[in-house]
Amino acid sequence: MNLFILTCHLCVDTYGEHSGHQIAIDAFPTLFPTGEADAIAERDYPVEMNDWALHLIKLKGGRFARHLDFRYWVLNTIMRQTSRKASKLVLHTHKEDKDLTVEDIRE
Numbered sequence: 001m002n003l004f005i006l007t008c009h010l011c012v013d014t015y016g017e018h019s020g021h022q023i024a025i026d027a028f029p030t031l032f033p034t035g036e037a038d039a040i041a042e043r044d045y046p047v048e049m050n051d052w053a054l055h056l057i058k059l060k061g062g063r064f065a066r067h068l069d070f071r072y073w074v075l076n077t078i079m080r081q082t083s084r085k086a087s088k089l090v091l092h093t094h095k096e097d098k099d100l101t102v103e104d105i106r107e
Contacts, residue, residue, distance in 0.1 A: 028070055031056075031063060049078055 022038035024031075032038070039052045053074040056064040064070055 024073075027073065028067070031067060031070060049074075049081060053078070 022035075022040060024038045025035050037056075039047065039049050057071070057074075058065070
């Protein structure tokens with residue numbers, strides 16, 4: 001048991017959301033056995049996360065659609081990306097509000 005814990009601690013890496021690392025491949029090795037086709041993989045043309053996930057979920061065989069953790073990870077990732085884009089929009093369109101304090105907002 002101690003060997004297992006030691007091995008796990010040696011193998012676990014942490015990646016930031018914006019590290020450019022292919023997180024899906026490491027998080028779901030059974031779904032990506034060849035280590036290819038991550039959402040951020042280099043391609044001839046850009047692929048949006050929504051399109052990438054929808055394509056995988058609709059693949060014949062349904063292994064992506066049946067994997068509970070993958071579905072929720074995709075949903076969570078897309079929701080965070082959407083939220084981040086919306087917050088940037090608010091910050092850029094309401095520049096006069098950047099100096100507001102908590103007390104100003106409560107009033």
